[in-house]
Amino acid sequence: MSAANTGVPSPLDTALPSPVPSEEHERCPVAGVLRRIGDKWTVLVIVLLGQRPHRFNELHRGIEGISQRMLTRTLRGLEEDGLVNREVFATVPPSVRYSLTPLGRSLLSPLSALATWAVENQSAIAASRRAGSVRAGG
Amino acid sequence: MSAANTGVPSPLDTALPSPVPSEEHERCPVAGVLRRIGDKWTVLVIVLLGQRPHRFNELHRGIEGISQRMLTRTLRGLEEDGLVNREVFATVPPSVRYSLTPLGRSLLSPLSALATWAVENQSAIAASRRAGSVRAGG
């Protein structure tokens, strides 16, 4: 009962100003962000980098299950959006340090809010999912 | 500068307790939520239902671009997770009313936080993306 129809304007309302066609997801910044961080690995990388900078193989080992290819793609995507910084050191062997940019760090707060919600309600969701029939009477 | 390594434990930390294999995304509730609402339409539906209950075709017209199939799938998924309530009225013609459950409404707050971030930073992201080269020197 916080962001519902209490009369207060919500930033969520920017999602649907009107049923205008839209050429992109310009109509809904939230949807854009969700699509960006809603893939399989991105949020894991962000969280890990939110703790401290990591090297490539540190991330690779830390995430467990991600392939080199997907880690690279994920990092490139984050870098392109200015959320992650990439520093190459010409050492032997070479090393690359990934860290969150200020923009990336600023995402941690809203992400944390979502994490809190997820932790508190995951059991409710799981229970509802197990109920299966999706019907009231049960 | 809020959920970073300031010493305070963050709910985001539940994402990576340790590099344990994990059979599912139990290891990271956030990732699970993001995957759920990170698809193309879910957040749009949630936002719309956050304003008020809607009928099927109201949503269909309101979202503009979604197909019947995807709207149904999206609603079914949300219903199965207990985020959306579905009420069938045996009128002529038949009508169905969709609304957010308390659980669904509780998601609006963290979603709103993310929306605020998205609105404030979408231009920065777009700029960084246009920069293209992804290099510091620029």
Next chain:
DNA sequence: CTGTATCCAACCAGATACTG
């Protein structure tokens, strides 16, 4: 009005092999 069924294209993601 509110869906379901089928078919199909595009993208995502994993395995593997190879490179500097």
Next chain:
DNA sequence: CAGTATCTGGTTGGATACAG
């Protein structure tokens, strides 16, 4: 250590036709 290239399977999403 830090990637890239290629191939392939699975999933997502859209068009269309059909049904209660």
